[in-house]
Amino acid sequence: MIQANFTSYELQFKRPAGTSRGTLNSKLTYLLKVQNSDTEYVGECSFFRGLSADSETEYEPKLQWVCDHINEGKEFLLTNCQEFPSIQFGIEQIFAQIENRKDGMFFPSEFTEGKQGIKINGLIWMGNLDFMRDQIQQKLEQNYSCIKLKIGVNWQEEYKILQNLRKEFSASQLELRVDANGGFSFEEAKKVLEQLAQLEIHSIEQPIKAGNENQMAELCKYTPTPIALDEELIGKFYKDQKEKTLEIIKPQYIILKPSLIGGWKGSEEWIEIAESKNIDWWITSALESNIGLNAIAQWTALFHKDMPQGLGTGSLYTNNFPSKLSVRGEYLFYNP
Secondary structure (H helix, E strand, C coil): CCCEEEEEEHHHHHHHHEEECEEEEEEEEEEEEECCEEEEEEEECCCCCCCCCCCCCCCHHHHHHHHHHHHCHHHHHHHHHCHHHHHHHHHHHHHHHHCCCCCCCCCCCCCCCCCEEEEEEEEECCCCCHHHHHHHHHHHHCCCEEEEEEEECCCHHHHHHHHHHHHCCCCCCCEEECCCCCCCCCHHHHHHHHHHHHHCCCCCCCCCCCCCCCHHHHHHHHCCCCCEEEHCCCCCHHHHHHHHHHHHHHHCCCEECCCCCCHHHHHHHHHHHHEEECCEEECCCCCHHHHHHHHHHHHHHCCCCCCCCECCCCEEEEECCCCCEHHHHHEEEEEE
């Protein structure tokens, strides 16, 4: 018999994190803990207020239900948590560790042996121009060949930053990605896509708000800049919903955030559907603590993709958990 409990934990940002959805000072997460023989295993259920599809009012009761039924096994729990994607991910983490009989070990590989790194993009948070420029300078000094900027708050200024970057670095020297978090209207987005194309921007995430499938489909059909779906994937719990979304929109890319789309299993379902439609993808963390980030990184390493992945480095918080992950240049490594 294994015993389970859960606890909430408030992660504190070192400095406010700005997106077009607003500014974050802290981030609530939940830890699912299981005692199996002499070892405690922890899985992170990274609830993201205002973004997660999980019901906020039913969240803690559902976690308690999982603790009460933990001995029913992984498949039973996942099936009964279909509409709680972040809880599904926490359950997967617990059972992967039990299977490997090692705390913090989900997928043994050359990555977890410290032999192989994962190429990642450098993330630039929103803020005033000087703050954004400082971050960019830092990433360039760290030899990142792919930088992702949050945009959609002050497009004229953001566009100037991108123009200046392109003057200095060609598309073959520096890959630029942008993430609008749904910050543009449909008409604005059309113009922005044209402007981005002139600067040879790799892709834009979620140019308009999620839930406008027909408008998004039209943008994807005629866009000169590849479009990546991000928030659009949230809340699609079942395979037929996923197939329908990709069938209608036909994006160039999708972005997989395990905490928001049903963990590894939910993400793998999206990958399977996307690849059948020739849609490419990459994996991104979504402000998890080092516990969830470690789980995402170990899974990501299994795919051997050369494309830079969006794995935040865990350096955002003042009260994060100890981690075996570290960034060297533009690669994320595991230190066994």
